Amino acid sequence: MTALTVPPGWSQDGLFADGVGAGLLRADLGPGVVAGFTTRHGGVSPAPWSSLNLGANTRDDGARVRENRSRLGAWLGAPVAFTSQVHGDGVLVLGQAERAEWLSDAPPVAAGEADAAVTAAVGFGLGVLVADCVPVLLADPAARVIGVAHAGRAGVRLGVVHRVVDAMVAAGAATEQLRAAVGPAVCGRCYEVPAAMRDDVAAVVPAAHGTTRAGTPSLDLPAAVLAQLAASGVHEVVHVGRCTLEDPDLFSHRRATAAGSLTGRQAGVILLT
Numbered sequence: 001m002t003a004l005t006v007p008p009g010w011s012q013d014g015l016f017a018d019g020v021g022a023g024l025l026r027a028d029l030g031p032g033v034v035a036g037f038t039t040r041h042g043g044v045s046p047a048p049w050s051s052l053n054l055g056a057n058t059r060d061d062g063a064r065v066r067e068n069r070s071r072l073g074a075w076l077g078a079p080v081a082f083t084s085q086v087h088g089d090g091v092l093v094l095g096q097a098e099r100a101e102w103l104s105d106a107p108p109v110a111a112g113e114a115d116a117a118v119t120a121a122v123g124f125g126l127g128v129l130v131a132d133c134v135p136v137l138l139a140d141p142a143a144r145v146i147g148v149a150h151a152g153r154a155g156v157r158l159g160v161v162h163r164v165v166d167a168m169v170a171a172g173a174a175t176e177q178l179r180a181a182v183g184p185a186v187c188g189r190c191y192e193v194p195a196a197m198r199d200d201v202a203a204v205v206p207a208a209h210g211t212t213r214a215g216t217p218s219l220d221l222p223a224a225v226l227a228q229l230a231a232s233g234v235h236e237v238v239h240v241g242r243c244t245l246e247d248p249d250l251f252s253h254r255r256a257t258a259a260g261s262l263t264g265r266q267a268g269v270i271l272l273t
Contacts, residue, residue, distance in 0.1 A: 024036050024037070024038055024039070024042070024075060025037045025038075025039065025240065027137065027181035027238065029137065029138075029139040029141065029146075029179045029180075029181060029270070030139055030141025030142075030179055031141050032141055032144065032272060032273050033139045033141050033146065033270065033271070033272060033273070034076055034077060034270070034271045034273055035137050035139065035146075035181060035268075035269065035270040035271070036076075036268070036269060037135065037181075037183040037184060037240060037266065037267070037268050037269075038052055038054065038072065038266045038267050038268075038269070039052070039249045039250055039266060040052055040053070040249060040250060040251050040264060040266060041249065042071065043064075043067070043068040043071060044064050044067050044068060044071075045060050045061075045064045045065070045068060045264060048256065048261045048262045048263060049064075049262065049263065049264040050264075051068075052068050052071070052072075052264070052266070053065060053068055053251070053264025053265060054068055054069055054072060054082075054127070054129060054264065054265050054266065054267045055129050055131070055264055055265030056082075056109045056110070058262060058263070058264055058265060059262055060262075060264065072127075072267065072269065073125065076125045076269055076271050077123075077125075077271060077273065078123045078124060078125045078271050079102040079103055079107060079124075079125060080102075080125035080126070080127040080267070080269050080271075081094060081098060081099075081102050081111045081117065081124065081125060081126055081127065082109075082110055082111065082127045082128070082129055082267075083110055083111050083112060083113065083114045083115065083116075083117055083128075083150075084109075084110035084111075084112065084113045084114075085113075085114075085115050085128075085129060085150045086113050086114070086115060087115065087152050087153075087154040087155055088113075088114070088115050088154065088155065088158060088160070089115065089116075089155060089158035089159055089160040089163045090113065090114035090115060090116070090163075091114055091115075091116040091117065091118060091147075091160075091163050091164050091166075091167040092111055092112050092114040092116070092117045092118070093117075093118050093119070093167060093171065094111060094117055094118070094119045094121065094124065094126070095119065095120070095121050096121055098111055098119075098121075098124070099119075099121045099123070099124040102124070115128075115149060115150040115151075115155050115160050116128075116147060116148060116149040116150065116160055116163060116164035116167070117147065117148055117164075118145065118146070118147040118164060118167045118168050118171055119145075119146060119147075119272070120143075120144055120145045120146075120171055120172065120272070121272070122144075122272045122273065123271070123272070123273070124271070124272070125269055125270065125271040126146060126147070126148045126269065126270050126271075127148065127267045127268065127269045127270075128148040128149060128150045128267060128268045128269075129150065129265040129266070129267050130150060130183070130184075130185065130244075130251075130265060130266060130267070130268070131244065131251040131252055131253040131256075131263055131264070131265050131266065132152075132185060132186040132191075132244050132245065132252055132253045132254050133150055133151060133152035133153075133155070133185060133186075133221065134150075134151040134152070134156075134182060134183065134185040134221050134222055134225045135148070135149075135150065135151075135182075135183035135184075135185070135266075135267065135268030136148065136149040136150075136151055136161060136164070136180060136181075136182055136183070136225060136229075136268070137180065137181045137183070137268045137269075137270045138164065138165070138168060138178055138179070138180045138234070138270075139178070139179055139180075139270060139272075140168065140172075140173035140174060140177045140178050140179075141177070141179070142174070142177050143172045143173045143174060143177060144172075144272055145168050145171045145172055145173040146168075146270045146271070146272055147164045147165075147167065147168045147270075148164070148268060148269075148270060149161055149163075149164040151221065151224075151225050151228075152221070153193075153197070153201060153219060153221065156201060156205055156208060156219075156221055156224045156225065156228070157200070157201045157204050157205065159204075159228065161225055161228040161229060161232065162228060162231070162232050165178065165229075165232040165233075165234060166232075175232065175233040175234065176233065178233075178234045178236070179234075179236045179237075180229055180234050180236070180237045180238075181237070181238050181239075181240070181268070182222060182225055182226060182229070182237060182238070182239045182240065183240050183268045184240050184242040184243070184244050184247065184250050184266070185221055185222050185243070185244055186221065186243060186244050186245045186252065186254060187220070187222065187243035187245070187246070188210030188211070188212075188218050188219065188220025188221075188222070188223060189210070189211075189212055189213050189218070189243070190212065190213075190218070190243055190245040190246060190254075191210065191212075191218045191219050191220070191221065191245070191254075192212045192214075192216050192217065192218050193217055193218060193219050194217065195217040197217075197219070198210070198217040198218065198219055199217075201219055201224070202219075205224045205227060205228065206227075207220065207223045207224045207226070207227035208220055208221065208223065208224035210223070222239060226239060250266060251263045251264045251265055251266050
């Protein structure tokens with residue numbers, strides 16, 4: 001796992017409670033960048049999504065999801081564009097035309113099918129939705145380029161982190177100036193998978209090889225993402241050491257499925273100001 005750099009003024013894990021319904025964790029990715037991760041608190045959705053469910057495909061009421069997204073946009077200071085995530089490695093590059101769509105009275109539910117997005121547009125939030133997968137936020141505050149990635153098992157294997165870094169560099173970012181925050185996700189001690197699945201992913205990203213507390217095969221997706229960031233040349237990285245499966249303040253698809261229930265989605269969000 002790559003060593004973590006904690007910039008001056010950050011807490012040990014690089015985050016602090018924002019105080020808005022105890023539902024937000026803010027990450028400092030440099031001047032002119034607002035970034036953070038939501039928890040499940042601070043929204044209007046009832047159980048089982050309670051309460052800040054940001055996912056449109058969770059069987060929650062659409063009006064409630066729109067209100068939750070509006071609250072998130074109010075905190076961030078701009079509307080947040082989400083993609084339709086398909087567990088791939090595609091990257092959308094969004095600009096002023098897409099920003100205008102999301103500022104309209106009827107913003108789209110998703111910007112398009114992709115698991116990562118990049119923009120250099122000011123006042124245009126990017127978001128990534130998760131409930132066990134790894135949310136990744138990236139910024140080059142000097143070149144004024146930001147990006148997000150949704151890194152689940154398939155995305156890690158396909159290298160979505162590498163793709164979003166490449167897209168940011170193509171948009172003008174410099175690898176050595178990139179800063180990243182890796183958000184809450186299911187940890188390697190909890191994410192039990194069949195041995196063949198673990199071996200398949202670990203053959204591509206060795207850092208993904210994990211073992212649960214019970215000694216069974218697992219995938220360590222956060223460790224894999226950290227290794228991929230380092231391999232892409234991104235070394236100023238802060239990792240949120242919170243496991244979605246273990247932490248009741250976070251949505252977890254695995255936890256909900258085991259209980260025969262539904263769950264919502266939290267988000268990583270980022271904005272150029």
